[in-house]
Amino acid sequence: MERIFRKLQKISGSFFVSLPKKWVENFNLxxxxxxxxxxxxxxxxxxxxxxxxxxxxxxEEITLHSSPFIAREIVKQxxxxxxxxxxxxxxxxxxxLRSEIRWLVNGLPNTEIIEDQRQRLxxxxxxYKKIPTKKLIQRLLYLVADMLENLIExxxxxxxxxxxxxRKFYFILVTHxxxxxxxxxxxxxxxxxxxxxxxxxxxxxxxxxxxxxxLRDLRLNDNVKEFFLEINxxxxxxxxxxxxxxxxxxxxxxxxxxxxxxxxxxxLNTLDYKDKDKVKDMIRIAEKCKDMAAFI
Numbered sequence: 454m455e456r457i458f459r460k461l462q463k464i465s466g467s468f469f470v471s472l473p474k475k476w477v478e479n480f481n482l483x484x485x486x487x488x489x490x491x492x493x494x495x496x497x498x499x500x501x502x503x504x505x506x507x508x509x510x511x512x513e514e515i516t517l518h519s520s521p522f523i524a525r526e527i528v529k530q531x532x533x534x535x536x537x538x539x540x541x542x543x544x545x546x547x548x549x550l551r552s553e554i555r556w557l558v559n560g561l562p563n564t565e566i567i568e569d570q571r572q573r574l575x576x577x578x579x580x581y582k583k584i585p586t587k588k589l590i591q592r593l594l595y596l597v598a599d600m601l602e603n604l605i606e607x608x609x610x611x612x613x614x615x616x617x618x619x620r621k622f623y624f625i626l627v628t629h630x631x632x633x634x635x636x637x638x639x640x641x642x643x644x645x646x647x648x649x650x651x652x653x654x655x656x657x658x659x660x661x662x663x664x665x666x667x668l669r670d671l672r673l674n675d676n677v678k679e680f681f682l683e684i685n686x687x688x689x690x691x692x693x694x695x696x697x698x699x700x701x702x703x704x705x706x707x708x709x710x711x712x713x714x715x716x717x718x719x720x721l722n723t724l725d726y727k728d729k730d731k732v733k734d735m736i737r738i739a740e741k742c743k744d745m746a747a748f749i
Contacts, residue, residue: 457473459471472500480502482502486502488500488501488502489501489502489647491647499647499649499650501647501648501649502648514535514536514537514538514539515530515535515537515538515539516539516540516541517530517538517539517540517541518540518541518542519540519541519542519546519550521550523540523550523554524550524553524554524557527540527554527557527558527576528557528561531561531564531576531578531628532624532627532628532631533628533631533632533635534628534629534631534632535578536577536578537575537576537577537578538575538576538577539573539574539575539576540554540573540574540575540576541572541573542572542573543572544572545571545572546571546572546574551569551574554566554574554576558576560620561578561621561624563578563625564576564577564578565577586626586629586630586646586654587646589622589625589626589629589658590626590654590657590658590661590695591696592622593619593622593623593626593658593661593662594661594692594695594696596615596618596619596622596665597619597661597664597665597668597688597692598688598689598692599611599615600612600615600616600619600665600668600669601668601684601685601688602685603615604668604671604672604673604681605673605678605681605682605685607673609672612668612669613669616665616666616668616669619661619662619665620662620665623658623661623662626654626655626658627655627658630651630652630654630655633648633651634648634651634652653748656744656748657695657745657748660741660742660744660745661741661745663741664688664738664741664742667734667737667738667741668738670734671731671734671735672731673731674728674731676724676728677720677724677728677731677732677735680716680717680720680732680735681735683713683716684713684735684738684739684742687706687709687710687713687739687742688738688742690702690705690706690709691703691706691742691745691746691749694706694746694749695745695749698749699749700749703746703749704746706742706743706746707743707746707747710739710740710742710743713736713739714736714739717732717733717735717736717739720732721733
């Protein structure tokens with residue numbers, strides 16, 4: 454994250470500070486453009502472009518006409534925060550297309566097909582709006598922490614179950630963020646984050662989900678377990694830094710990745726190719742953790 458320093462100026466009793474020209478140009482701002490200034494708990498200020506809310510709110514129900522790409526459109530609408538989606542067709546919905554829709558809906562959290570007729574399907578989302586966005590982020594962190602422990606204890610069934618939960622909660626979070634950025638409407642109980650913070654949340658959680666994908670396919674043995682324990686501790690420190698909003702711990706964690714890389718490189722010189730691949734996966738986890746620390 455780039456840091457820019459400016460000197461305060463005083464004009465007629467008021468204090469001013471100039472904004473970076475590149476930042477202003479990136480958001481197409483002018484001298485009359487409104488900006489939002491948030492005062493954080495630690496006393497720092499966050500400045501972001503003020504997004505005007507769209508005139509049209511999300512509808513409780515949207516009707517889609519069946520087409521070969523309807524399954525993709527259903528997922529898009531779910532991500533946009535639609536509660537009820539009605540799919541209609543002027544003829545019987547193709548069997549393969551119906552199976553594809555059922556498969557996709559089954560993989561979405563709190564989403565069910567509540568009406569399944571020859572020329573009509575109704576998909577409904579249940580309750581995802583009730584979960585606060587920040588609670589979702591905490592849930593994602595704890596799920597990955599559980600997956601790390603599952604691997605250490607060789608509980609593969611639990612590992613797979615936690616990964617499935619991780620994907621579902623990640624989907625809900627993406628729905629929250631995309632709906633807010635698209636409409637300016639908070640769809641959960643959280644109403645105190647800015648557009649820039651929302652984008653940070655999204656990128657932070659992308660890293661969490663990517664770590665989950667690596668853990669899902671990783672298996673340990675005695676040759677790499679000791680190094681994995683270091684990776685486990687590294688994630689735990691980043692997680693604690695986020696939960697406690699501890700910027701000092703986050704900075705220390707951000708710096709520590711290089712030492713882990715040195716340790717990994719020394720291991721790579723002694724292991725066979727299968728174990729080398731495991732260590733490389735752990736390096737990728739460390740890289741994701743470092744990226745997470747940068748967003749705290």
